[in-house]
Amino acid sequence: MNTAHRHQALAEVVLTTLSGRFGARFSQGESVRMQHGRDESAHEPALPDGVVFVETTEEVAEIARLCHSHRVPMIPYGAGSSVEGHVLAIHGGISIDLSRMNAILACHAEDLDATVEAGVTRLQLNAALKGSGLFFPIDPGADASLAGMAATRASGTNAVRYGTMRDNVLGMTVVLADGRVIRTGGRARKSSAGYDLTRLLIGSEGTLGIITELTVRLYPIPEAIAAAVCAFPGIDAAVNTAIQTIQLGVPVARIELLDALTLSAVNRYSKTALKELPTLFFEFHGSPASVSEQAQLVQEIAGGLGGEDFAWATRGEDRARLWQARHNAYFACLQLKPGCRSFPTDVCVPISRLAECIARTNDDIARVSLPIALFGHVGDGNFHLVVLVDPASADDLRQAEWINQRLVERALVMSGTCTGEHGVGIGKTRFMVREHGSDALAVMRAIKAALDPFQLLNPGKILPPAEHLPEGTDGTS
């Protein structure tokens, strides 16, 4: 199991071959390598030895064959918007930048699906769908690439209604560690034909294969859309409104919680004038009658819990402004403490435990001196803390670590997960044994070894390094 962790000097012939083959599309320049050795997180950058800007699946396969024969790590790179160090070249190697593979290959409006290259972003796809009456709902905030979203099993604000990437990819083209190219799934809505390789690769973070094309589901744009904001006297009332909405089966399209600190950050960053109280942002999709029914039900629930009147945004541009403010919440929070770094957390728990999980987390927040904002996709039981630290302060880092550790343990005790949508990367590997147990982790290791025996595909991500664990705790046998 040591292969991945022994950082070998990269064979000079690989760099020479890539340079000869790809010319200006291969770079060993410091700035390009730096750009590809970091993501949106606070993890220390780790630079690849070189970066190739690929244009076709066959080029990716060619690079994989080369890297495979010289045992060189390969790191797929999309938009660089991940937050757990997914694209960091912690064992060196070649970063494979898929952003130029940005063609929309087919839009089958009549089948409600589209086939795109890896680098197509969610905003690009939705722009291309203008006029078709269709849209792609998955919305992680950042304008991520669709293959990157598949690789991290991303979701976002709409997941409570439309599911996550797990539910919205029909099939993929994938380059394996040795350069073989496979197609998984198809375009049928369902299939029972063998192992679900599509779902195995979704969330595999580039460690089992490199996604070069994917077919995603599209949805008719709802006839009516309405968004609303509702402030609450306390965070409990807001959370309980979300819980009751879900338990009643109201098919809300979005139900997002922002705490008072997040609201104040949002107001400053996005020049909004929202009340700086715990707040829910809603969106309702459906026919006019259905939207009005849903809205009335949720207003009754919120009113019963002390929520203020709904402030409505029904015009498209008002809704866009509202959701842009929500999507910028992370960046807004970063401004609360200039020069700071953020440790984003990402737990997800069963909805019945959400109020308790948030209340106990707020007790912890009260015990530290750091600014910590809380917001998230509460309809799914998923929320984030943005823990702001001075990277030079050992005490800040210690406090952030304490909060994060306690939060993850709390979520796991509640049958939840350490990451609802960000992925494991390098940031959450240490929770994997605790969450899955050593035998399930051994199964994941066995699958990794079967598909990538030399540990060349994005090494060091998802699976904790076996030799760093106390004897007998990692389950390898």
Add this chain to the structure above:
Amino acid sequence: MNTAHRHQALAEVVLTTLSGRFGARFSQGESVRMQHGRDESAHEPALPDGVVFVETTEEVAEIARLCHSHRVPMIPYGAGSSVEGHVLAIHGGISIDLSRMNAILACHAEDLDATVEAGVTRLQLNAALKGSGLFFPIDPGADASLAGMAATRASGTNAVRYGTMRDNVLGMTVVLADGRVIRTGGRARKSSAGYDLTRLLIGSEGTLGIITELTVRLYPIPEAIAAAVCAFPGIDAAVNTAIQTIQLGVPVARIELLDALTLSAVNRYSKTALKELPTLFFEFHGSPASVSEQAQLVQEIAGGLGGEDFAWATRGEDRARLWQARHNAYFACLQLKPGCRSFPTDVCVPISRLAECIARTNDDIARVSLPIALFGHVGDGNFHLVVLVDPASADDLRQAEWINQRLVERALVMSGTCTGEHGVGIGKTRFMVREHGSDALAVMRAIKAALDPFQLLNPGKILPPAEHLPEGTDGTS
């Protein structure tokens, strides 16, 4: 790769040990073995060497350890309702009957999920949910066990609205080939924490692990439910009504097609008096206003295509009778030719190709002399033929084979699948290379080898025997 196909004489010590350990819960009797060596299909029975009626996960683990150490095949058995030979002991071994593991372990109404033992059936779960306001929607017709439904990635009439087993299992307890016990997933609605072992095991047909417990999603019973029947002058009009309904995004709960021959079989079997014309069965779920909106939209579509007036079933008992008649369609069709056997087919295609797929299939049906009924879950693009053959007639078998082969090839050319919901079993293994390609199949084989190196778990299912393929076509390397 020969391990699975070399049927070894089963070690006597295994039978002696099981008999000593399980007493009357272990049987080598002919009738018990016969019952466990067949399913609802026309495949020739293949008897296991013995059957154990297990009661706990630990017992399954104990049997797995024993069988593993003696290299004896293990075949999980639930309700025996599969139709592709899934439970047939084609390499002998021990049938592990999970039907006595039928406890509902927990119902978390507030989280809309329930944790059950493997042998709990879908009707049992729904009966236990009475009064809770919740239901479990997945509905393959037979009263299958939930673990069996997970193992075959089952779906049925409600999948168009509620998804398949793929979408409705949150986590599982699974016994591995060597007796280790893992837990996959959890109770959070979403997670990005590592490889999706839950989805890998769903649809793996007992070849990667034995599911002993699972947590499934529940849904609030809709405030309003209405079912309707609509007859059409021709099958094209019925299919196009289904297609337009889906393309418009109408959230129908069920939309089932039955051809004229199926209707006549249903009338005789279920004592109904439905018009013997191509017919759609619908069900609408939602608030009263939403159900009425959906129904009106679909009635307009149907009317525009020549459909007759909707005949409504709004009372619970009328709806139950209607859907019971639909669920019995397979058995009704078997009565069309006494003494016959049926070859059920199960293709699924993108919805835009459905009309053409059915029309060309009907052209083929017109060219053979067998009675062939057509019905299915057309909202998903999934339909079945029941091809009735005299098992003693070589000509019947040849014609059935011709129809089936052409149908699968047509579906695959249309980016569809050879099996939408029945699974591969032994009946569809020969289409696996054609559907997935040899390299994707090699990935499946690599996963199987990693998790079950001695090919002991339900051997011979899903993956075609490598040595039976022309050299170079199976992709193993």
